[in-house]
Amino acid sequence: MDFLNAIILLLNYIFVPALTYGSQLALGAIFVTLIYGILRFANFATGDMMAFGAMVTILITWYFQSIGISLGVLPTALLAIPFAIIFMIGYMLFIDKFVFRYYRVSKSPPVQLAMVSIGVMFVTQAVVRIIIGPADRRFFDGEKFIIKAGEFKEMTGLNEGLAIKSSQVLTIFITLILVSILFWFLNKTKTGKSMRAYSDNEDLALLSGIDPKRVVMITWIIAGILATIGGALYGLDKSFKPFTYFNNMLPIFAAAIVGGIGNPFGAFLGGYVIAFSEIFITYAYKKFFMYILPESMEPETLVQLLSTDYKFAVSFSILVIVLLYRPNGIFKGKVL
Amino acid sequence: MRKNLNIIAAYAIMMGLIILVGIFQSWNVALSIFNMCLISAVMTMGANVQWGYAGLINFGLMGYAALGGLAAVLISVDPVPEAWSAGGFDILICLCLIIAIVFLIRFILKNFEKSKIRTYGIAGIIIAGIVIIRITSESGIEAIEAVNPATTGFLGGLGLPIVFSWIVGAFFAAGLAFIVGKVALGLRADYLAIATLLISEIVIAIIKHEDWLARGVKNVIGLDRPVPYEVNLQTTEWFINLVAKFNSGKLELISNIADKQAALNQLVIEGSSVFVKLCYSGLFLIVVIVLLIVTQKALYSPWGRMMRAIRDNEEAANAMGKNVVKQHLLIFILGSAIVGIAGAMLVTQDGLFTPGSYRPMRYTFLIWVMVIVGGSGNNFGAILGGFAVWFLWIEAAPISLFLINLFTMGLPETHELKVHLTESVPYFRYLMMGMGLLLIMRYRPKGILPEKIEIK
Numbered sequence: 001m002d003f004l005n006a007i008i009l010l011l012n013y014i015f016v017p018a019l020t021y022g023s024q025l026a027l028g029a030i031f032v033t034l035i036y037g038i039l040r041f042a043n044f045a046t047g048d049m050m051a052f053g054a055m056v057t058i059l060i061t062w063y064f065q066s067i068g069i070s071l072g073v074l075p076t077a078l079l080a081i082p083f084a085i086i087f088m089i090g091y092m093l094f095i096d097k098f099v100f101r102y103y104r105v106s107k108s109p110p111v112q113l114a115m116v117s118i119g120v121m122f123v124t125q126a127v128v129r130i131i132i133g134p135a136d137r138r139f140f141d142g143e144k145f146i147i148k149a150g151e152f153k154e155m156t157g158l159n160e161g162l163a164i165k166s167s168q169v170l171t172i173f174i175t176l177i178l179v180s181i182l183f184w185f186l187n188k189t190k191t192g193k194s195m196r197a198y199s200d201n202e203d204l205a206l207l208s209g210i211d212p213k214r215v216v217m218i219t220w221i222i223a224g225i226l227a228t229i230g231g232a233l234y235g236l237d238k239s240f241k242p243f244t245y246f247n248n249m250l251p252i253f254a255a256a257i258v259g260g261i262g263n264p265f266g267a268f269l270g271g272y273v274i275a276f277s278e279i280f281i282t283y284a285y286k287k288f289f290m291y292i293l294p295e296s297m298e299p300e301t302l303v304q305l306l307s308t309d310y311k312f313a314v315s316f317s318i319l320v321i322v323l324l325y326r327p328n329g330i331f332k333g334k335v336l
Numbered sequence: 337m338r339k340n341l342n343i344i345a346a347y348a349i350m351m352g353l354i355i356l357v358g359i360f361q362s363w364n365v366a367l368s369i370f371n372m373c374l375i376s377a378v379m380t381m382g383a384n385v386q387w388g389y390a391g392l393i394n395f396g397l398m399g400y401a402a403l404g405g406l407a408a409v410l411i412s413v414d415p416v417p418e419a420w421s422a423g424g425f426d427i428l429i430c431l432c433l434i435i436a437i438v439f440l441i442r443f444i445l446k447n448f449e450k451s452k453i454r455t456y457g458i459a460g461i462i463i464a465g466i467v468i469i470r471i472t473s474e475s476g477i478e479a480i481e482a483v484n485p486a487t488t489g490f491l492g493g494l495g496l497p498i499v500f501s502w503i504v505g506a507f508f509a510a511g512l513a514f515i516v517g518k519v520a521l522g523l524r525a526d527y528l529a530i531a532t533l534l535i536s537e538i539v540i541a542i543i544k545h546e547d548w549l550a551r552g553v554k555n556v557i558g559l560d561r562p563v564p565y566e567v568n569l570q571t572t573e574w575f576i577n578l579v580a581k582f583n584s585g586k587l588e589l590i591s592n593i594a595d596k597q598a599a600l601n602q603l604v605i606e607g608s609s610v611f612v613k614l615c616y617s618g619l620f621l622i623v624v625i626v627l628l629i630v631t632q633k634a635l636y637s638p639w640g641r642m643m644r645a646i647r648d649n650e651e652a653a654n655a656m657g658k659n660v661v662k663q664h665l666l667i668f669i670l671g672s673a674i675v676g677i678a679g680a681m682l683v684t685q686d687g688l689f690t691p692g693s694y695r696p697m698r699y700t701f702l703i704w705v706m707v708i709v710g711g712s713g714n715n716f717g718a719i720l721g722g723f724a725v726w727f728l729w730i731e732a733a734p735i736s737l738f739l740i741n742l743f744t745m746g747l748p749e750t751h752e753l754k755v756h757l758t759e760s761v762p763y764f765r766y767l768m769m770g771m772g773l774l775l776i777m778r779y780r781p782k783g784i785l786p787e788k789i790e791i792k
Contacts, residue, residue: 042526044701099774111393111525115708116777118701122770129763246697250537253530261527301474305466309545316534323531324519325455 001158006291008160012149018279019272020168020237023175026271027230028252030182030264031223037199037262038219039104041113045121046227047249051242052091052124053228054235055132057084058139065141073143075167081232089224095120096220104216121246128242137240140167167237178229179268182222186264191218199262251278251312254319260329269331274315282308343716343785350723357731364606367613369730374620375681376722380706381627381715382674388713388787389640390667391647393529396516398699399536400672402543402691403512404505404679409550409689411501412560413493419483419548420491426476427491427548430469437465480548490551499562501680502623509676510669512539517668521661533696544691557688563615569608576600579607616685623681624719627674631715643667702729705773711783720785728772732765 028046035043043049060080070076099120103113146169149161186192191214198205198215206212231245238244251274259270284302293299306314322329354373358366379397386392441458448454481489520531544552569575580587583603590596634640646653646660654660683689702725710721728735737758744754776783 042530102778109525111529112777112781114393114526114529115704116774118704119770119773119777122701122705122766122773124770126763126765126767126770129766130757130760133760134763250534254534257527257530305470307545310541313538313541316538319534320519320531320538323523323527327523327527 002291005158005160006288008158008162009288009291012160012162014276014279014283016162016164016168018275020171021279022272022275023171024230024234024237024271025248025252025255025275026179026268027175027226027233028248029255029259029267029271030179031226031230032252032256033259033261033264033267034219034226035223036256037264038195038215039100039113041110041117042253044114044117044249045124046252047245047247048121048124048128048242049088049092049223049227050231050234050248051128051240051245052231053084053088053224054231054240054245055128055242056087057081057228057232058132058137058235058240060084061139071142073166075140075142075170075236077139077232077236078170081229084232085225085228088228089221092220092224092227093217096216125242125246132240132242134242137235139240140236142166165237167233171233171237174229174233178226183265195219247312251315254315257319258322258329260331263329263331266329266331270329273330274318277318278311278314281305281314282311343720346720346785347716350720350727353727363610364613367610367617369727371613371616371620371685372730373723373726374617374624375678375685376703376706376726377624377719378620378627378678378681378722379675379703380710380718380722381624381631382671382678383703383707384671384712384715384718385631385674386668386671387707388718389635389643389647390664391525392521392664392668392671393525394532394668394671395529395696395700395704396532396536396539396672397675397703398694398696399532399539400509400512400675401679401682401699402536402540402694403508404501404676404681405683405689405691405694406543406550407505407508407676408498408501408559408680408683409556410493411496411504412498413556414495416483416488416490416492419480419488422479422483423476423548424480424491426473427480430473430476433465433469433472437461477546477548488551489554490548490556497562498560498684499619501684502677505676505680506673507676509679510673513669513672514665516672517665521664521668533700536700537696540691540694543694550689550691553692555688555690555692559683559687559689561687562619562684563612566605566608566612569611570604575608575611576604579604582607620681620685623677627677628715628719635715702769705769707783709772709776709783711785711787713787714783714785717783717785717787721783724784725769725772728768729765732768733761736764736768737761 028050031050032043032046035041035046057077057080060083061075061077064070064076064080069079071079099116100113103116143166145163146166147162147164149163152162153159184192186196194205194210195215195218197208198210198212202212205215234245234248252271255270255274256267257270258273259266259268261267282304284304286299286301286303289297289299289303354366354370357369379401382400383394383397386394440461444454444458444461480491483489516532516535520528520535523531543550546552547554550556580600580603583600586603587596587599590599642653642658643663645656646658646663650660703722706721706725707718708721709725710719711717740754740757740761744751744757747754780786
C-alpha cells in the first residue's frame, strides 16, 4: 500500500505536471528548430510570437463567450484556436515579407537575422502589451478537473490523491496529435521531403528544382500553427501573462539545443528532457521516502537536491553541459 | 575636422536634446537622463569591444552588470559581525570545498586519458560535491539569514568606499567571463548568443536566491554614496551661498524678506539634487572618457588591427599565426569587465541593489539595440547609441502620449480606444525600440556612425 502511495505521489507531483510542461516546451522547441533548420537563424521572438498567438486565441474566445458559444465541458478556446491559427499565419507571412525576406534574399549572416528577430521581438511584445495589457488573464472555462484528488482517494482508498486537470490532458493529447501529423508530413509527403532536403543542403535542393519560396512559406505556416497552439495550451494550463511567455523562450531554446537544433524529433524529446529534469531535481522527496523507507530511516530534511528557485537554472545548466560534451545535442542523427 | 563633422554634429544634436529636456521639463530630469546615458554608454562600449572589435556575440551582459552591482554591495556595506560568527565558518568551509572540487577536476582532466569513465567520474564528483556543499552549508546559511532578517540577514561587505567597487566589479565580471569564455567561446555565433544568455540567467538566479550573499530579492538599500547627500547640502553654508549667488537676479526681484527666504529655500532644495546629480555626472564622465581613450588607442593599435583581422576572417588570421582562441578569450574578458564597471556604477548611482530588476530585456537586448543603432565597431557610435536609445527609452512615454492625443483628437475624452491607448503608453517604448532597430538594420546596417578605419 505504501508503495502504491509513493507511486501516486510521484505521478501527481512529478509525472503529470512534467509531461504537461514538457509538451508545451516541445511545441515551442519544434518551432525554434524548424526556423533554425530551414531559415537558418535563432529566432529570439519565439516566446513573444507564442504570446501573440495566445492573445489572438483569448480575444476570439472572449468574443465567442460574449455571443454565447461554448463547447460545454471543453474550453471554448479550442473552438477559437483554428481562427487564431489563420490570423497567426497571416501575421507570420506578413513579418516574413516585410522583415526577414530582405535579409534572406541578400544572404545575410545568421547573426544579423538573429538581431533582426530581436527587433521583431520588441515590436511583437509591444503589440501584445498594447492590445491586451501585461496583466494575468485566465480564459479557461468548462470542466476543470477530470479526476479530483478527493474523489481519487475515495475511489481507491489510498492516502495520496491524484488530481488530473482537463487542461493537462488536453495539452498532452493535442501535442501528440499535432506532432504525429507534423512528422508524418515531414517524412511522408512530397512537400515535407522537399523541406528536409532544403534544410539539409540548400544549393543541392535548389538544383533539384525545389521552390525555395514555397518551402519558406510552408515553414512559416507550420510555425504559425505551432506558435498559436503552443501559446494557447500554455495559457489554458497556467495563465496568460506576456512576461512569462518571454521568459519561456529560454527553456524552449534549451530544449531545442539539447535535442540537437535543426532536428524536430530531438526538439520534441528535448522538451520533455528539460521539463522532467527541472521537476525531478527541484522536487522535495521527503514524503516519497517516508512511504518507501521504514520508519526508523525517515529523512529529517526535505531531501531536495536544489531549491525550486533554481528551476530555470537547472535547465540552463543541462544545456551548458550538453553544449560542452555534445554540441550537436543528445539526439543528433539526421539533421531535420 | 571635416571628416569628424558627422560625429560632432550627432553629439551636438544629442546634447541639444538633453538641454531641451532641461529647459522644458526640469534640469533634474535632464541630468538623470544624462547620467543613465553615461552608464549605458559604458555598457555599450563593453558590448562594442566584443562585437565591434572581435565579432563575438555576448547576450550575457545582464549577468556581468549584476556581478558589478554585487561588487558594489560587497565592497561598500559594513560587515555584519553577528552573521559572520553565526555562519561565516560554514561558508568559508564551503568555499574551500568548491576550490578543492575545482582543483580535483583539473587534476583528473590533466592526468587521465579522455574516456567514458573519466567523464562519469567528473560528473559523479560534481554531484557528490553539490550534495556535500548543501549539507555543510545549510545550517550556516540558516543561521546567517536568521540574524536580524529585516535589515541584514547576510554577511555584509567590507565597508570600503563604494568607488572601489567599480574596479572590483570589473574583476568579478572578468572572472565570470573567463569561465564562460572557456566553456562557450568555441561555439558558433548564434549558439554563443543563446549560451551566454542562459548562463547569465543562472548567475542572476544565484544572486536572487542566495540570501546570505546579498539578501537576494529582499534587496540591499541605502548604500553609501561617493557624493554628498542632499539633506546635508541643504544645511551647508557655502552651498546656500552658492545657490543664492547663482540666482541673485531672480532673488533681487522679491522685495519681501520672508518671501525671499522661502524662495531661497526652494531653490536650495532643487539645487541640492541637481548638484548631487552633477557630481555623479562628473564621476561617470571621467570613467567614460578614460575608457574612450583606452578603447580608441586599442582600436588603432596593432592589437586592434589583429582583432579586426580575426573578426573579418578567422581562418586567414589563424593561418598568419595569430592565436584566435586566446585573443577571443582575452577580448571577451575585457569587454565583460567594462560591463561589470557599468553595473557597479549603476548600483552606485541608485544606492540600492535589486537583483529582481535584472531582466534580459533591459540589460541585454536594450544594450544590443544601442550598439547596433549607434554603430558597431566605432566607439563614438556605440556611445552615441547609448545616449540616443536611452533618451528615447525615457522620453518614449511623453512622445507617444503626444502622438496618441494627436491621432485621436476627434474622439471624445472617454472614448474606449483613447482610454485604452493612454493606459498602455508605457509599452510604446518597446514598439519604438523595435521599429528603430528594424529600420536601422534595414536602411543603415552599420549604424548611425558607421565604423571607419583610418590608416595612419
